[in-house]
Amino acid sequence: MKLSAVLIDTVSIQEYIFLSNKLKENIGASFLVKKIYEDILKEALKVTFSRDIDIKEWENDPTNIKINQDSEEVEIGYIGGGNALVLFKDKYKTTEFIKNYTKLLLVKVPGLKTAFGIIHDFDLDNFKNSMKNLHENLRENKNKYSPNVTLPKYGFTLDCPRTNESAENFEDPERAESFNEQDAKIKYISSVAWTKLKFSDKAKDEMIDKINDILNDKYTLTNDIEKLGQQEGKDYIAVVHIDGNKMGERFSKCESLSEYRKLSIGVRNATEKTFKKMIEILIKQIKKNKAFDLKNGEFKLSTENGKIILPIRPIVLGGDDITFISDGRLGIWLAEIFIKEFANHSINNEPLSVCGGVSIVKTKYPFYRAYKLAEGLIDKAKKESRKKEGSYIDFFISSSGWSGSLDGIINKHLSTVNGNLHFGPYRVDKTNEEKSLENLKYIVKEFKNIPKNKIMKLREILFEDKDNAKIYVKELKAKGVKLPQIKGMYYHEHIWQNKETPYFDAIELIDFYPEGLL
Incomplete structure (x- = not known):
């Protein structure tokens, strides 16, 4: 059976969530991204089909594909990873659904951009290839269209102090109830910022419940x-x-x-x-x-x-x-x-x-x-x-x-005449490799037992010539101080090896890894 399929995806999701420097907005934005695949998706389907659609049914029995039944007009393929697959029997319903869905998004989640992959020959018996075609269509549509999802700015409109958008939302007392005192002092903010702030406390409560x-x-x-x-x-x-x-x-x-x-x-x-x-x-x-x-x-x-x-x-x-x-x-x-x-x-x-x-x-x-x-x-x-x-x-x-x-x-x-001071990335799942996190933690732990002035001197030496590094190692040895050793390597004698050194990262981490957790 050939079906019509719609793959919903969010565009620039990281920018939408993290662009603000206010944690409450970040949290509210993340909550809203999740909700567009829950409450708003359910509402759009209800408007399209004039009845409630169970959008969680696919999770309860993932092997039961109900769209194959004569009585089923629509089914959620899956929801996850920042996108959702919706399957339709009637291709004209896909257009109606997208209109309803995007209209709800404009009203309820201003500022969030979405893109859609749409094909009308989705074959469940050739699922792998159908998904490939659907993703290709999604990529094409992302490149073709850039929807305007906020009210445009004009020369005479006030700028939102939180975003780079037009400040069109008035902070009346009723709306200010969910904000803290500092937020409530701002009289006008953009609908984008206001919506994120509005849902931040709800997002917190939901995470605590989890x-x-x-x-x-x-x-x-x-x-x-x-x-x-x-x-x-x-x-x-x-x-x-x-x-x-x-x-x-x-x-x-x-x-x-x-x-x-x-x-x-x-x-x-x-x-x-x-x-x-x-x-x-x-x-x-x-x-x-x-x-x-x-x-x-x-x-x-x-x-x-x-x-x-x-x-x-x-x-x-x-x-x-x-x-x-x-x-x-x-x-x-x-x-x-x-x-x-x-x-x-x-x-x-x-x-x-x-x-x-x-x-x-x-x-x-x-x-x-x-x-x-x-x-x-x-x-x-x-x-x-x-x-x-x-x-x-x-x-x-x-x-x-x-x-x-x-x-x-x-x-x-972090680049010197001797090489790169940044030693990572570090392997977490194995301890016997040169660049394992365990080796880094071992060096940090050993550094905590060496006088801080000597560690800071070592940090300075890392930016200097290799010969100075070797001289400093000898000075430390003469004072009874040995640099931590990585098995099979010679950093403790030469500091540098193959234009790399683990000591800069370890020095940086001394104050950012509590001793009781090492």
Whole structure:
């Protein structure tokens, strides 16, 4: 049977979620992206077919393809990974549905761009090839059309102080109820910012409900970026982006809709279970580790309504894609936990794996730039993963406020006459490799036992000639100080080897990896 198929995709989703420097807007935006494949999709189908359509049915029984039945006009193929497949028997209904859906998006989620792949010869018996054709049509349509999803700006309209859009929403008292006092002082903001802010608290409540069995009414999450455990003088956050390895390849190999559905459900469940496990491990550390002591610990944990605010805030949690922020000193530790726990899951006896990018920046650092750094770091990690089939992590600490692309920063600020100071990415799932995360943590731990003035002197030496480095190693030996050694390598004697050194990354990490967690 030939069907009409519509593949819905979001365009520039990262820009929509992370462009604002306000955490509440980021959280609200992520919530809205999720809702366009839930409430709004359901409403558009109801308007199109004049009845309620169960958009969750495919999850309950992924092997049951109901569109084959004579009585069925429409069916959800799957929802996941930031897109949705909807199957129709009547091709004219596809046009009607897209009109209804996009109209609802303009009203309810201004600023969010979508694109559609549409074919009218979708064959469930030739699913793999049909999906390939559908994705090709989606790519064509993305390049052809650029929809206007916000009210246009004119010379006489007020600019929104939060976005680069026209400020057309008046903050009347009724609308201000869901905002905090600072938000309510702004009289006019764009509909884009207002909608994101409106749903931020609802997004928080939904996330708390998802992990409520772990929180035990003792812990909670925050929408305030200042309450993630930062201390004065250590006012840094970590933006952590984690993404699955070769997931697109695995989905493209699916031979049937039911196989595709099972993979989608399996990946999502693995991500959510891993996230909950990570939170569980964090709470255990908060309970027993002195670093988290409420009075004398390294972290300044805040409370809200008698509950301890966790020093982590998830922003995106869907499919194999997760983005969260935390106190800057916890980013790499939390990412490592997630990567290791995720590897314990498999689908059809095939193991799952992910890579991670961690950008550590000052709390006031532009959020979108921090996210783009994390994205660049994960690209480097995935490039290494494709070579060696493993789970990798890379990180960057922007203590100097450098701007530009990740490669630009590394080439401009971290390249010396001796070689590159950036040693990553680091392998997480193996400990016996030169560039393993375990080796890096070992060096950091050893550095914490060496006087800080000697470590800072080593940092200076890294920017100087190799000969100075060798002289400094001899000076340290004469004073009874030995540099940490990586098995089979000679960094501890020459500092540099093959134009690389692990010591700069380790020095940078000393203040961003609590000793009690090493």
